Amino acid sequence: MKILHTSDWHVGKVLKGQSRVDEHKQVLANVIEIAVAERPDLVIVAGDLYDTAAPTPEATRLVTRALTALRRTGADVVAIGGNHDNGQALDALRPWAEAAGITLRGSVLASPAEHVVDGVTRDGERWQLAALPFLSQRYAVRAVEMYELTAAEATQTYADHLGRVLTRLTEGFTEPDRVHLVTAHLTVVGASTGGGERDAHTVLGYAVPATVFPGTAHYVALGHLHRSQRVNGPCPVRYSGSPIAVDFGEQENVPSVTMVEVTARTAAQVREVPVPAAVPLRTVRGTLAQLAEATPPEGWLRVYVREQPRAGLREEVQELLPRALEIRIDPELVPAPGSGARMAQRAGRSPRELFADYLDSRGHDDDGVRELFDEIFEEVDR
Incomplete structure (x- = not known):
């Protein structure tokens, strides 16, 4: 049979x-x-x-x-x-x-x-x-x-x-x-x-x-x-x-x-x-400049960006690669938890301070993100 x-x-x-x-x-x-x-x-x-x-x-x-x-x-x-x-x-x-x-x-x-x-x-x-x-x-x-x-x-x-x-x-x-x-x-x-x-x-x-x-x-x-x-x-x-x-x-x-x-x-x-009919899934890595120069593979994309985190980075990648479904900072650039940074203590600390500690622990030094958090926090804290 x-x-x-x-x-x-x-x-x-x-x-x-x-x-x-x-x-x-x-x-x-x-x-x-x-x-x-x-x-x-x-x-x-x-x-x-x-x-x-x-x-x-x-x-x-x-x-x-x-x-x-x-x-x-x-x-x-x-x-x-x-x-x-x-x-x-x-x-x-x-x-x-x-x-x-x-x-x-x-x-x-x-x-x-x-x-x-x-x-x-x-x-x-x-x-x-x-x-x-x-x-x-x-x-x-x-x-x-x-x-x-x-x-x-x-x-x-x-x-x-x-x-x-x-x-x-x-x-x-x-x-x-x-x-x-x-x-x-x-x-x-x-x-x-x-x-x-x-x-x-x-x-x-x-x-x-x-x-x-x-x-x-x-x-x-x-x-x-x-x-x-x-x-x-x-x-x-x-x-x-x-x-x-x-x-x-x-x-x-x-x-x-x-x-x-x-x-x-x-x-x-x-x-x-x-069964060849499905759209393939692919992972690409690179800086914005490298991603802009490279010919993207066919299929849905996961993108590991070799750039430090900053506000608007995701949108820039999506403009370059419209078929990108998942966009992340390359794991090789993300510090291990707790490395080079003091873990925040919650007691007696403001949300702004705690969020700032989190950004520091992730190697995220974009002031625009901190300012955006402050605006949102002020809005919900009224």
């Missing part, structure tokens, strides 16, 4: 105030074109369809139309909720999804059978997919309890709970003539972050070892980390990465989808198919 594995669309993303809806339309159109050309038997969308738990109507239309178009290629389509998605809101779309022939699982449901999807390819290959949406720590405990496993101990880790849930969902992975698949939205120990993920859900106890996946799985399709990569484990484990660079920390990633060919008797063969 052939599988198209994608994840982390983050539809509705706004980057430094810039809407990316047109880019998302082009990116998802690319994904659909790849599906038309490749004719997969199954499309897996491994979470984070949206960038926010409260997507706009426009974002919802874009996601539902993309899923519908993928289904119209003849492929089965399975999508799960990620940590950015509202799982219950996705579950509310299940009547629409079922009518469209799409399997949608936004959150963990009381019956394990709800998360085990069976199918048959055009050529008669049988497959079974365990679909696990993102689980927060507290819901991981609830899921263990719902599935009537050993009661959760207070000292047990997130990985323990997730491992128990996956064991329950994959207990049917025993038939030799069926392709066994897993999709989940989580962080695996040892994998590399893409640069734009939500830190709270990639660290602080949310990472699990690859051993939570059964050795009987033919392929594990993961979402959450935005860099396409293979992860060492007891079976083939892979992140597809995001088809669009979500933030500037991801500018070196190559947006793609993952194509997998596998049978019940042969190992998974994996290849990446690039």
Whole structure:
């Protein structure tokens, strides 16, 4: 069977105030074109369809139309909720999804059978997919309890709970003539972050070892980390990465989808198919003079200015580089906190003095900024 594995669309993303809806339309159109050309038997969308738990109507239309178009290629389509998605809101779309022939699982449901999807390819290959949406720590405990496993101990880790849930969902992975698949939205120990993920859900106890996946799985399709990569484990484990660079920390990633060919008797063969439609993200550095002389790269820009801070600097950079979304003083020019400056003591000091100390600590010696602060302070202090 052939599988198209994608994840982390983050539809509705706004980057430094810039809407990316047109880019998302082009990116998802690319994904659909790849599906038309490749004719997969199954499309897996491994979470984070949206960038926010409260997507706009426009974002919802874009996601539902993309899923519908993928289904119209003849492929089965399975999508799960990620940590950015509202799982219950996705579950509310299940009547629409079922009518469209799409399997949608936004959150963990009381019956394990709800998360085990069976199918048959055009050529008669049988497959079974365990679909696990993102689980927060507290819901991981609830899921263990719902599935009537050993009661959760207070000292047990997130990985323990997730491992128990996956064991329950994959207990049917025993038939030799069926392709066994897993999709989940989580962080695996040892994998590399893409640069734009939500830190709270990639660290602080949310990472699990690859051993939570059964050795009987033919392929594990993961979402959450935005860099396409293979992860060492007891079976083939892979992140597809995001088809669009979500933030500037991801500018070196190559947006793609993952194509997998596998049978019940042969190992998974994996290849990446690039998705080139998104506007690239680039970082440029230099003084104003250097920025004025250089030819800016294509795409949205993050600019590190090699100048001392002063009032109006941002506007000067934006005049030179209209596609600059983020403008910062080059970190190499910013003094380390507390270096060369006395940390302000709050007691008995005026706001003007405290602000002056802050400017000194940051190497900011523009009198215009101090005067502007004084004017604002006088206005609000009346």
